[in-house]
Amino acid sequence: MTSTPFTLRWGILATGNIAELFSRDLLKDPSIRSVSDVRHVISAIGASSSATKASAFATKIHDGKPHNVTCHGSYSALVADENVDIIYIATPHSHHYQHALLALRAGKHVLCEKPMTINAAQTAHLIQVAKEKGLFLMEAVWTRFFPLSRELNRLLFKEKVLGKISHVTADFGLPFSKADLSHRLLDPKLGGGALLDLGIYSLTWVMMACYADPDNQGEKPSVVGQMLKTKETGVDEFTTISLMFEKSRVSATASCNMTVRSTEDFCRIQGELGDITVQWSPFRPKSFTLEILPEKMQVVGEKKADGEEELAQYKQQPHERIVKEVRKFDIPGDGHGMFYEADACARAIRDGKTEAEICPLGESQLTMEIMDKVREMNGLRYPEELEAVESY
DSSP states (O other): OOOEEEEEEEEEEOHHHHHHHHHHTTTOOOOGTTTEEEEEEEEEOSSSSHHHHHHHHHHHHHTTTTOEEEEEESSSHHHHHHTTSSEEOOGGGGGGGHHOOOOOHHHEEEEEEESSSSSSSHHHHHHHHHHHOOOOOEEEEEEGHHHHHHHHHHHHHHHHOOSSSSEEEEEEEEOSSSTTTTTTTTGGTOOOOIIIIHHHHHHHIIIIIITTTTGGGGGEEEEEEEEOOOTOOEEEEEEEEEEEEETTTTTEEEESSSOOOSSSSEEEEETTTTEEEEOOOOOSEEEEEEOOOOOOOOOOOOOOOOOOBBEEEEEEEEOOEEEEEEEOOOOOGOSSSTTTHHHHHHHHHHHTOOOOOSOHHHHHHHHHHHHHHHOOOOOTTHHHHHHOOOOO
8 A cells, every 4th residue: 555645835936947947846756756755736836026927937837738826926925825835935045035034924834045045144033933933944955965965975974985084175166247247146236246156056065075974073164265356346256265174174175156167076075095076067966986095005115224214105106096986866857856855845844844954954054154254254245235134
């Protein structure tokens, strides 16, 4: 006998490109990814301007086929819909805080696109409201839920294939034209700059490889960051962050920019036994390469007359690696990969949990604190109305 899968009813807040990708993934049959315990229904869609716009979006994601989606012409109407369990917030990150707060205050669970807010104080407020109301809240860091990411976690922390991790580097760069100053990445009024939009992915890989290590015991890193700002609008064009986990003796670098594309191997995790490199893209990775040190690499030393040891020589050069395995992970059903995080939301809500273990609120809070510190070090502050926190 097969048990009935838990059904999570979604409300989609906004009708842009990211909302379309997520919605199309929700509509795919869970069986394509071997999921049978949960399923998803899009119950309602909310547009900021008119129900007609929401209706056009519903027709688009259903490829013109008939549907039973309720279409609202305002976000307030959407969060008030009794047939909705959870709101997916897909507006620009400059508006995440106000829209997540709107949904939580209406008694809805929330999955909010990344970064969850503009600053750590806003994130803390959302977490407090969610906890007070007993509601599920999660930042939509979809990369954490990919099969590749879960396998990487297993190899690093259960099998410990690299032994003690010592150093991690992660970089995300994409070229964007600087001609259109109204583009959200260049506009300070929209929380523009590379850090919040792209740097959060670089930090995600650092967090997954360093902070998530059980041996780390929740140690927060010391942080130093530098920026090169755009001449046009003063938001960050290049940002590099150095993170030191002093107790666990791990160093990490997270960098981002909106001028040049990252190299193919955008992330490298180095340990005492070898390296793992993750291949492009930082947000939707589908392969990594595991390399191990030559098994019989030994130091050969000779004694000088005065008893001092000669410079160590190696039977094999220390930079050589043996490629042990390249692992590839396909995304089933021509999906984008966002259904993995949706499944996690459904299971958590089904089980009465208010956060997801793979993407805990504490890590979202810490990531925002790191980005706050880097912005403060470099004098990047957005307009007061964007940074403001409503009264508790």
